[in-house]
Amino acid sequence: MASDPKGSQLRRILLIFFSLSIILPLSSPSPTMHNNNWAVLVCTSRFWFNYRHMANTLSLYRTVKRLGIPDERIILMLADDMACNARNNYPAQVFNNENHQLNLYGDNVEVDYRGYEVTVENFLRVLTGRHEASVPRSKRLLSDEGSHILLYMTGHGGNEFLKFQDTEELQSHDLADAVKQMKEKNRFKELLIMVDTCQAATLFSQLQSPGVVAIGSSMKGENSYSHHLDPDVGVSVVDRFTFYTLAFFERLDMYSNASLNSLFTSYDPTLLMSTAYYRTDLYERPLNMVPVTNFFGSVMKTIPTDSAYPGFLVAHASEYATISAETETARVVLEDEADHSKTYDQSEKGLQHILDEWLKLLEGKLGVKDPEVLVAYGLGSMVLLLTISTWLSS
């Protein structure tokens, strides 16, 4: 029992040494601009009675398309065919409301993964970008370090898992690992994960990559409920969380200024019959400064260039020129970005400063160029630290 604090002390010291050595080669994070948007929309449920999950996903699909993300940048995964299902009274149509005013299946749906293809494996492959060579471009998430990705998932879930097709589970660890891998591969700049399932909050518990915001429909121990039943279709057509999300988005268009914070505060637990959960500790920007269209839409900038095939310099110059002529929101966001990178620099400079001082001190004390002596001194100081630590812990 008594050895534990001692051991932790030791570990702490070692950690300090280790972290110091790591910080040195760390390059400053390159503040890449947000330049494209992607959406991965997943319905994980099979069978007719899960109609509402497909309607959820298709509603989001419609919304992000309406707000400007093109089809080629949407990966749509639908685990079953509801639109042309034999039980569907309205062939080739899917509704998310009993008033039947909006056919979500329209004339222009492009489903990238469907039926048996919607598996945990394929989902993780899409996220991490590890496909077989022959997989076509339309089935790949070709995002880069400037991408904002919206990941929407709906289905049946439980504590730290989400069921796929009633046979497999995606665990919170799997999701966190995939996101971590994406971060390391520079596959996104910012990622918004939105999950509509029972106990959705638990799915985010393992996430640890920076730049990730997560919204879940319910806390641990809570269920997410469907909104209403359509007597003509015969099943529930939409879930509560998605219904109110859509209600929020229906008021917006591509150029709206609503922030993520206003989306998060729009959820009313009494209407939802569950508590919406947000995980924002991994996200640096203040949520009230981030427009929802940063994730749910794609507001493209036009960058005029001098020639048809510009060199890098030309592109950069004109980029800054257009930024000044940006819309209000974009400017706010950009300023915020700049602020953030500044603070990052400062903290890093502080650390480097301490390290420099320490090294200088050591050099001055020794004053000798012989490396052997330096090593001996190093050992000496280590032993000293060791004794101090043991003395402290006893």
Place this chain on the structure above:
Amino acid sequence: MGLFEKPKSIWSILNSRPITFYTSSFPLEKVGSSFFHGERFTSRPLTGEGAMASHTFLSLLLFYFYTFHLVHPIHCSVGSNAFDTTSAPQEEFSEELLLKPLPDYKVLAHFHFTSTSPPSSSNGQHHHLFPKSIAQLVKKYKIRELELSFTQGRWNYDRWGASDPLSTANGKPPGVELWALFDIPTKEEIDATWRNLTHSLSGLFCASINFLESSTSYSAPLWGFLPNNGDLRYGALPREAVCTENITPWLKLLPCRDKAGIASLLDRPSIYRGHYHSQRLKLRSDGLNGIVIEQTLSVVLQPIDRTSWSMHQLFKKSLMGKCALAKSSKVFLEIERSLVSQNENILELVGEADMVTNDQRDHSTIYQYNVERYSEHEALDIRVNWKKLLQVSFLQTPLHASRFLMGSGNERGSIAISLQSARNSTKGLYDNSKNCFTRVVIFQVVPWYVKVYYHTLRIYVDGAIRDAKDVVEKINVTPSEDKVSPGTLEMMLQFPCGMMSAALTLDFDKGFLHIDEYPPDANQGFDIPSALVSFPDFISRRIYPDSISSPLLQSYKGRNIVKSYTEVLLVPLTTPDFSMPYNVITFTCTVLALYFGSMVNVLRRRVSEEERLAKSKDKRKPGLIPLLISKISNKVRGIKEDSANQSQSSQPILGPKVVFKVVLIALIAVLGHYFFNSS
């Protein structure tokens, strides 16, 4: 409803405007389109005082264009087919729709779109009408011929006809069927290409065609499906869903999409409500003709009013003019002879056709309507009234084929194919002379988990069992290999002409799948793809006079062998109950623990020994008085002693003394090292 779609569809927004010339593919290819603005003005009605001014402007532009045309013929060859008639073959597009009243008061609507691309030697060819993605596919995978069909429902051979060209070409098995002929020499290369092709097509058509990639799902028939030199690959996915997302990319291959022309009739809810729905893409490529793609869509619709229907009622949309890029745009109404050959016409047509012709053998009548004549103000609407309701049937196949399963249980069963003669259809076949034979080819692919024993083949002719040698003319069997390849059966049979019925049976065992190989809905059963039964002696063809230039009617002239697909079989396999293993494990563990524990007790436990031990322990126990004394003393000293004991006992091995010793040794070592080095 989305404002923004894939880049191609931005073009579709443009398509709806009255621009006459634009390219079919990416905007980058739209070289020289600015020159066509002159032409664009001509297509607009000019009104009022601006008319004169624009006429002069137009003539100036045209003059400019012509001079430009002479100077820079390269530019003009891209994108124009109105001016450039002098140069060699052009890319062409034609659209057709054939309506056919069926005897059960349903209507067959057959959309037929043909695009051709002349042969080219260069790799990076520009296309203005031909879909670029298909051209790239053909080039990359060296495809000679390919057919991909998405079908929902089953073609009703009994009622809707079986031996006319339309039904032999368009009756397709449910789900997805894909076959391709490659221009590649080695078998391995063909297999690799096939795998890549399935992935490409799955990306193009939003379907899980990539499941045909695995060697367990495709086969290489030699003559049962189509005679070839081993360069054919065939695969079918009977359970693939067919819906809007499949037709969207298919329509994007058309130059006008569904924004103009005949394709604008395709209202999704109406066509998916139909009883049968088959969407096809067939392409042929050779050095002589270049690439030809036929995109067809056959739908069998049920009119709301059985006795009278019109195009507008069927599709809930009106046909307002042709696709401006189409070379020809025609609507046909085909009426089978059997519907009108009665004493009186049972059908009445409303609307005036441009041309009426019969085929050579007088099987049917074709009414032709040129869509060019119609516009937004006067939409084309063909109306058909049934004057009398009666049951007639169309031309049948010589033998009606059906396939079913026999046996019960999850262990074994047998597949039966039954052939029933349809006496009324073809009379020449039924003379009872001994030298008359009908040939029937059966082609069937069975997945490996249905382990067919081909030696159990039994053939019954008119109820009596027959020796296989007498009936089978040619047979080619590729037995299945577990988890590697499916079993393929190609068989040519010879039946006497007077035969009434025949049946074939094959026994099989049901295999076990690995737990990962079960689909999520394994309890639904497993589908065995349709078998193909073809009759090589019978050819469905209809020859119409050459005065009608139509790719659709041209395809009627081909030597199409009469064939029909059988039903898909649903085989229930033993499905694992995934909760069962857990039950079994816990139950057996409990039983084992109980059994093992008691056995060990019985074998190892020595009761007498234990008793002796207990006694000796009792002996060693201190007496009552010392025990009391110790208890009292404990109480007096309190818990102190206990706690001291505890703290002593919980002293770690790595105490400060030990650590001090280690440090001391380390210090001595360092000092020693330093002194030795410095001295």
